[in-house]
Amino acid sequence: MPADSADKTVSLEDIRWRIDAIDADILRLVDERTGLASQVANAKRDGIAPGEPLLFGLRPAREAEVLRSLLGQSHDNTSDALIVRLWRDLMGDNLTRQGGFRIAMVTGRDPARTMELTRLRFGGAPQIMHYDTPATAVAAARTSGTVAVLPLSEPGGWARLLAEPKVRVFASLPCMASLGPHYALAAAMVDIEPTGADETFWVTDAGGSAAAIEAGLGADGVAASLLAEGGGLRLFALAGFYQEGDDRLMRAPGTLTGVIGAAAAPLDL
Secondary structure (H helix, E strand, C coil), X not given: CCCCHHHHCCCHHHHHHHHHHHHHHHHHHHHHHHHHHHHHHHHHHHCCXXXXXXXXXXXXXXXXXXXXXXXXXXCCCCCHHHHHHHHHHHHHHHHHHHCCCEEEEECCCCHHHHHHHHHHHHCCCCEEEEECCXXXXXXXXXXXCEEEEEECCCHHHHCHHHHCCCCEEEEEECCEHHHCCCCXXXXXXXXXXXXXXXXXXXXXXXXXXXXXXXXXXXXXXXXXXXXXXXXXXXXXXEECCCCCCXXXXXXXXXXXXXXXXXXXXXXXX
């Protein structure tokens, strides 16, 4: 062993001192970031007429861009999942500071799972309001700043969105693929924009098997997978970003059909 090796050994006390110093730096930067979010809110308020409500600041495509950029940067010791959890909390807190941000959550068959995935996606800051029925949660989402969380096991939620001109699906839960398959959808009155890696949610009343519908869409270049069904309707996830009126969907089977929204695909973590 080299004679100077003992001098290079870092003591536990030194490590703890360094952690404390880093914690102080992190707090300072988070505090600065939070202050900038408040400035954004103030700038938005300056641009609206007195008495007019502040528009909901949620921008799903921008959030996806930020997370993908962060995950693409070097981080030898930090897990991707930790990065997602930290920044989802920061984003949720910033949105709450910019104006009313509430979640109308239908607990579904597994309330603990619904709550876990909702908090992971939106952080701990927004107020969560519990609703017994999908209909009441969707109705709440007609108010700017309210997000409806609709478990797929409750077809009265996603199916109802066919008749909603403004409340659109913008996210699916869980937001990380490693946490399992699609469990719930989140919908609100927000602009839906493509992110480059998206899923579109499409509902149809077409008869026949789900496999036959998927094959028919596939023959037209649309990759589809069944997510849920109920009440004579089926919900499919389409790989890519599709808009209402797309020729391929217009040729798809079914009389009562429609796109109910789109979202960045769950992160491949």
